[in-house]
Amino acid sequence: MEKIIYNGKLSERAKIKVDIEDRGYQFGDGVYEVIRVYNGHLFTGDEHLQRLMESAESIGMKLPYSIIEIKTQLNELIRVNQLSSGIIYLQVTRGVSQRNHLFPSADTVPVFIAYTREMQRPTAAMEKGVSAISVEDIRWLRCDIKSLNLLPNLLAKQKASEAGCFEAIQHRNGVVTEGSSSNVSIVVDGIIKTHPATNLILNxxxxxxxxxxxxxxxxxxxxxxxxxxxLLQADEVFLTGTTTEIMPIIEIDKSKIGNGTPGTITKQLQRYFKEKVAECCSVPTKAQ
Ligand SMILES: Cc1ncc(COP(=O)(O)O)c(C=O)c1O
Structure with missing residues (x-):
């Protein structure tokens, strides 16, 4: 029976229902994280949980548990669900309260959930490279907060998919910000460029x-x-993301990037990334 974490406790997934007045459900009033699990280990778990805390603080919410407590819960979830390769999705909403734009009273308990999903590394796509389209970035000005409000990102990703592409690369007035669910970097003359970690991208x-x-x-x-x-003239373009890892982009808006195959630096970064994963996660956990 698949287990999830619901407000700090392991519960059966099938038994948990969302309240129709959960503020996450009604307003997208909450924050989330996706953490990669390799070989039963959380990869960069501390960094993700730190960002979760910062996202929560940015919207005036306090996490109901400490980072150490959450980590213990997540490791227990990995163990009981016997997850080897996959992800943990976790989200915290401002809780259940009668619908009102104002924040609910201070004693409203945030709703915290986490579940696991099996997922393999996207090895074929990483080897071959993928294509992308460019789209206008129509999001708000706090893209650094990993908020549940993802509608513009969904619209961008859907547009990419309908064009037969993997990702939509967003820009504001011609300046590239990031993908709909990834960060974007370019390589020109051996130098990598990536958008600074401002309010316009997720760090x-x-x-x-x-x-x-x-x-x-x-x-x-x-x-x-x-x-x-x-971007279009770059020697190489690649995406970075928790499930995307380091993904070469070989075509944008039907125009080839470089010679239309994954670039040398991108492939080098992929190798180094694999080493980082091995450093953290090569020894299987006891439950595996
Ligand atoms: C908008 C956006 N940018 C960037 C990223 C990549 O962030 P991370 O490497 O932490 O997964 C994501 C991940 O989902 C995202 O949604």
């Missing part, structure tokens, strides 16, 4: 891992904005 954990890899391996990286023209 991706995989982006952070990529920055660390670059620092450790003397790969030059600039946290600077770049335009759609620079």
């Amino acid at each position: 991706g954990i995989t982006r952070k891992v990529m920055l660390e890899i670059c620092r450790q391996n003397n790969i030059e990286i600039k946290e600077e904005t770049f335009t759609i023209e620079e």
